[in-house]
Amino acid sequence: MNTGRARELALDLPEAAEKSHFGKADFRVRNRIFMSLPEDARAVVKFDRDQQEIMTAAEPLVFKPVPGGWGRQGWTSIMLDACDEQTFRSAIRTAWRNVAPPALRKVFDASQL
Numbered sequence: 001m002n003t004g005r006a007r008e009l010a011l012d013l014p015e016a017a018e019k020s021h022f023g024k025a026d027f028r029v030r031n032r033i034f035m036s037l038p039e040d041a042r043a044v045v046k047f048d049r050d051q052q053e054i055m056t057a058a059e060p061l062v063f064k065p066v067p068g069g070w071g072r073q074g075w076t077s078i079m080l081d082a083c084d085e086q087t088f089r090s091a092i093r094t095a096w097r098n099v100a101p102p103a104l105r106k107v108f109d110a111s112q113l
Contacts, residue, residue: 001080001088013096014108032099043078045095052076
């Protein structure tokens with residue numbers, strides 16, 4: 001996975017928009033951040049704590065909690081060079097669902113059937 005492809009996949013999600021957060025690219029749904037690209041080889045996604053624990057245990061070379069308080073809130077780094085596209089898609093869809101409004105999640109879920 002690389003940052004260009006990560007950007008494309010994030011923008012493919014419903015109502016996703018690219019903006020900037022502290023000078024770094026971020027991706028939002030209705031102005032709520034679900035992913036950022038703080039560095040070339042890393043993406044950061046919004047998981048809940050349970051999702052973070054599952055992903056970091058299952059794929060410790062791919063997923064790592066962000067250090068400090070942000071990590072304790074579920075923000076999780078994805079090491080792009082260690083991540084395949086299917087895993088990345090699953091992670092950003094989860095992060096998108098975590099911040100998207102319920103009505104939009106319903107439309108998205110229905111379209112995935």
